[in-house]
Amino acid sequence: MNSSNSESKTDAIVFIGDKPFMNYVTAVVVQFTEKGESEVTIKARGKFISRAVDVAEVSRRRFLEKENIDVKDIQIGSEEFQREGKTTNISNIAITLVRK
Amino acid sequence: MNSSNSESKTDAIVFIGDKPFMNYVTAVVVQFTEKGESEVTIKARGKFISRAVDVAEVSRRRFLEKENIDVKDIQIGSEEFQREGKTTNISNIAITLVRK
Numbered sequence: 342m343n344s345s346n347s348e349s350k351t352d353a354i355v356f357i358g359d360k361p362f363m364n365y366v367t368a369v370v371v372q373f374t375e376k377g378e379s380e381v382t383i384k385a386r387g388k389f390i391s392r393a394v395d396v397a398e399v400s401r402r403r404f405l406e407k408e409n410i411d412v413k414d415i416q417i418g419s420e421e422f423q424r425e426g427k428t429t430n431i432s433n434i435a436i437t438l439v440r441k
Numbered sequence: 442m443n444s445s446n447s448e449s450k451t452d453a454i455v456f457i458g459d460k461p462f463m464n465y466v467t468a469v470v471v472q473f474t475e476k477g478e479s480e481v482t483i484k485a486r487g488k489f490i491s492r493a494v495d496v497a498e499v500s501r502r503r504f505l506e507k508e509n510i511d512v513k514d515i516q517i518g519s520e521e522f523q524r525e526g527k528t529t530n531i532s533n534i535a536i537t538l539v540r541k
Contacts, residue, residue, distance in 0.1 A: 388491050389491070390490060390491035391487065391489070391491045391532070394533075394534055397532075398519045402530075415516075415517065416515075417497060417498060418498070430499070432495045432498045436517065
């Protein structure tokens, strides 16, 4: 289920950043309702992880009630990067929503 | 797997708040290394969700490498509450780590 194969099949990805909250909710909702996607993955890093969970919950519970959207899978991980000569880690999350 | 039954079996729960980051990492690590728990659940709400993911990742990758700890399950949800006469929703997360 979590192989890189299954991940590469997911076309619809919404990356969470610091734009207005509803932009991301709308992006997720449109993928299901207008683009006809059966799966949408919401991705975020660092402090935006909390926001990714909010986007998933608000999309699913408030705007996609009739679409029967479920949480298929949630992955967490870390990425290492160099900043000012120091190695820093940043956590990430990927929440995959699926049409039941 | 996600029934309320299996959840009630999890004794070790670490709630993430605004104490120093390493307090939470230590709490998780001690559950596995000293208390001999086979499962620890990290819970957080709202803005502390990002922190919960950081605690899970740092505990697992930096301090529990030899313990073979895996992410067993991640649940997200929402709670409704009343604040100043208005209904507000807050998201939550529960990350369950397990000894392989």
